[in-house]
Amino acid sequence: MSTKALFITGASSGIGAATARLAIAEGWQVGLFARSEDKLNALVDEFGDRAVALPGDVTDLNNLKAAMATFVGKTGGLNAAFANAGMGLSASGTDAGDPTEWEQMIGVNVLGVLWTVMAAMPHLKKRAGHLLLTGSAAGRVHIAGSVYGASKWFVHGYGGNLSEEMKSFGGRCTIIAPGMVNTAFFDEPKPDKLQVEDVARAALFALEADPRCAVNEVFMMPTH
Template sequence: MTRKTLFITGASSGIGAETARKAVAAGWNVGLFARSEDKLSALVDELGEQALALPGDATSLEAQTKAMAKLAEHFGDVDAAFANAGMGVSGAGTLAGDPEEWQSMVQLNVMGVLWTAKAASTYFKKNGGHLLLTGSAAGRTHIKGSVYSATKWFVHGYGGNLAEEFREWGARVTVVAPGMVDTPFFDEAKPDKLKPEDIAEAVVYALGANKRANVQEVFVVPSG
């Protein structure tokens, strides 16, 4: 069976890195896109010839477009993409929030997702591929003054809109929405919360669903 190929942003650690591991184990090739070239190289050493390091900045449409082209040249196509890169901010709320942090966060959490969708759509219109987005439980509730939560509301709304567009090509869109996950996203460990592999398993589940089924949203929240 020919291996399909998955492009992952934010692939150097946390949910992105675990998704790469789970996807390779499930029979996928993976393109690992992130800014940390050293971490990507180490992950490629671990995963072997089914992985390709693609250093780059997710806030750049040009970088994502070039990375997907390199991935397609290397493995033959881009069958799926996971827009996973994201960030939070240190100051919660509007009054205490830092406008420069907001700017960086919107560039990554909103524009970075748009760039992944834009770059991937060229391939998916031809091959009926699958786009996955990292949403959040915070993107379905109102949190006092939270700009981060609002960026995830965007992801959920845009994911639904994309699903309507991509359906015309036979392509699928899934928003994977975690609750709190113990990842490097947080300054302090969250040992009683979800682990990155829990979210990675949800991604691989959605990827493996029968072509007739679009798993449009998956919520994964701590059971405790």
């Protein structure tokens, strides 16, 4: 049986890198997609020949299609894709919002997810594959004026629709929805919040579930 292959966006750090590390430890081959080529190459040095560095921009559909084709050329197929890349905003609410920053965020958090799914779907259909999407607790509750939260509501809604669409070929879609995670997303360390390894374990739990079991969402919050 061929080795399972997983493509991850936003793979150079945080949740993406942690998921790649755990997936490789559990026998997956992993395609690492992000803008930072130096960070990707450093991860490949760490992970070895089970990892492939695929530098590119998640807001560019052609970048994603080309990277996916390169990865599938090395692995022979694609079992799963993790649309994990995301960005936040420097100011919350509507009045204080920066329109340019909104456009950038929608490019990553909304279009980046759409382009990842579009690029992956033809390959996933061949292996009854699996999509993972990074949602958020902010996509399950209403937060005063949160445009970032609204982008994650899109992810949650689209993920549910994908679950229905992918039934036609035996595929599955899982939304990984964490509360606050201790990543570079925040200026200050958050040692008492979720760690990236917690989220990575949730992603692998969904990926490794028996094919009869579709884990549609993993919602996780810090204990404190």
